Amino acid sequence: MPHSPVLCTVDAVLLTLQQGALQVLLARRERAPFAGTWALPGGFIHPQEDADAQASALRVLQDKAGVRPPYLEQLATFSGPARDPRGWSLAVVYCALVPAERLQGLGDGVRLVNVDEVPALPFDHGAIVCQALERVRGKSQYSSLPVHLCGEQFTLPQLQAVYEAVLGEPLNKVSFRRKMDELAMLEPVPGALQGGGAHRPAQLYRLRPAFRRSLSLSPRGL
Amino acid sequence: MPHSPVLCTVDAVLLTLQQGALQVLLARRERAPFAGTWALPGGFIHPQEDADAQASALRVLQDKAGVRPPYLEQLATFSGPARDPRGWSLAVVYCALVPAERLQGLGDGVRLVNVDEVPALPFDHGAIVCQALERVRGKSQYSSLPVHLCGEQFTLPQLQAVYEAVLGEPLNKVSFRRKMDELAMLEPVPGALQGGGAHRPAQLYRLRPAFRRSLSLSPRGL
DNA sequence: GGAATAGTGTCTGTCAGACAGTATTGG
DNA sequence: CCAATACTGTCTGACAGACACTATTCC
Structure with a gap:
């Protein structure tokens, strides 16, 4: 030995x-x-x-x-x-x-x-x-990994910006939201909206507890 | 230290x-x-x-x-x-x-x-x-990895069977051949056919030299 | 009301899978 | 000619992306 x-x-x-x-x-x-x-x-x-x-x-x-x-x-x-x-x-x-x-x-x-x-x-x-x-x-490109770069709560436009910063390319808004919906890992925070701008406030979301430690994978990417 | x-x-x-x-x-x-x-x-x-x-x-x-x-x-x-x-x-x-x-x-x-x-x-x-x-x-599911389980030369039906054995599920023949074509990693061996059965012989293929050491990835899987 | 951003309904081109056809061998 | 497998042409449903529309806030 x-x-x-x-x-x-x-x-x-x-x-x-x-x-x-x-x-x-x-x-x-x-x-x-x-x-x-x-x-x-x-x-x-x-x-x-x-x-x-x-x-x-x-x-x-x-x-x-x-x-x-x-x-x-x-x-x-x-x-x-x-x-x-x-x-x-x-x-x-x-x-x-x-x-x-x-x-x-x-x-x-x-x-x-x-x-x-x-x-x-x-x-x-x-x-x-x-x-x-x-x-x-x-x-x-095919998982929920970037959510771990966000804080506890975040809006969908914020999350999309995070994905775009990581991937280095713009993403389609409709497709992005469809995918986030399919991954079923986010839940809206009841009654929590992010205001502050001179425009419609955005719904705040958080990671569902089941996804705190594991990733969610999308079969066809994005 | x-x-x-x-x-x-x-x-x-x-x-x-x-x-x-x-x-x-x-x-x-x-x-x-x-x-x-x-x-x-x-x-x-x-x-x-x-x-x-x-x-x-x-x-x-x-x-x-x-x-x-x-x-x-x-x-x-x-x-x-x-x-x-x-x-x-x-x-x-x-x-x-x-x-x-x-x-x-x-x-x-x-x-x-x-x-x-x-x-x-x-x-x-x-x-x-x-x-x-x-x-x-x-x-x-999204790469050429299983080709390394085949020998030097193989037919497309053989390669598809290898994929199916690894993945544990049947694959669509047309889609499989389309994908292999897109991956552009195989080349037909000129004039080499695999006969032996009472049916049409199959074209033999081999890995292109550029792919001997690296994998080929398909953007949308399969 | 206007500006700005959030969010949604719908159309369309693309692509994966299904089906059915042709091709080529041995018997 | 028949059986068996190789290969290919074409249709169709599903889905990603584009576009345009509505919604909601502050000023």
Whole structure:
């Protein structure tokens, strides 16, 4: 039974929506290697402490950003001798979606950057961010995934804007509303309307409890 | 820099099609724990030897089954303190698709079992097989994935039967051929027909070279 | 009443599936 | 010619998207 000297880590790609664009959370590295540079939040798996790799990822996000993401999904595992200068390493990477409202007052060691303006990142973090975006955009085409970027309550026009920001293309209003209706995951908040503009107020919706933790899939996309 | 005592392993779910049904490859465990029982082929990552976890999976499949699968995809990573009695472990699991013709003359330590008749497996291998089937069936609904279960050359009726076996439901012949045409990944083998029956012979097709390593996706499924 | 946005009714082109026809082999 | 399977032409119902209309607010 070989005792392998593999460095076991987790990294997290935390995405949110701000100013109509997807943002990814970066953390300033406190220790070598690459101390002082911005990278994905990550850390070693603590076997004595963590129930599994997902628990490690939750711990890392709690420690670095003080966030408990409502949606967290395993993205993939990256490994090899070259990605970390300390030696053969393995990173289980998770992808988190968080409503912007939960990310107020981030500390000094973390920041959000537009996914279209991500600087060069250490390790293979650049490729990891790309793969996360690919996954999120892919799943958004046929599932309810983007609702996890919204807060508790939201209007259908707001939700459509979120889908359009993630997918990067405008959507048909009638089709979008038909699909949301078919997915049957939203319920109107009785009597709750979002006013404020000089126009008809919009009905507020919330996620049905059954869909809080699971996605809803549309057979033919969108 | 903590030296984590995490057991780093890879497991492989190798699927093939035999007698019109999906089969999964099991290997008899030679060592403890669970010595003598059937389980997914797996083993430790060898950092000195393996370029990454995928290389570990290829090495394991080569060693245990003598196979180099034409299609190999990372499924997910499973981890925790309870899945392996030796301690906190982490398994990067890969899913392989192999044409049945490449699995002739398997040794004594391996066997194929129908995925509907998989016995209770040690570790969390039962759940892993379920997740692999879910992934393969899901992807088969909108991609060219099942072609990797066919040999070099095949007819369209044969390919349709493969899709039907994987998906577990009959497909419309006209729609299926339209989709295969749209995917533009197959080319007829000039002058090659599959005869043998008392009926019109079928055109043989092969995968276009550009699609040997990548999948082709259909926007609206099937 | 006007501006602005929310929400809905209806038409139409496109596409998946059904059906039925033709094609080509062996016996 | 018959049986059996390969392949193809055409119709039809369903659905996505476009358009136009109504609804409701603030000013």
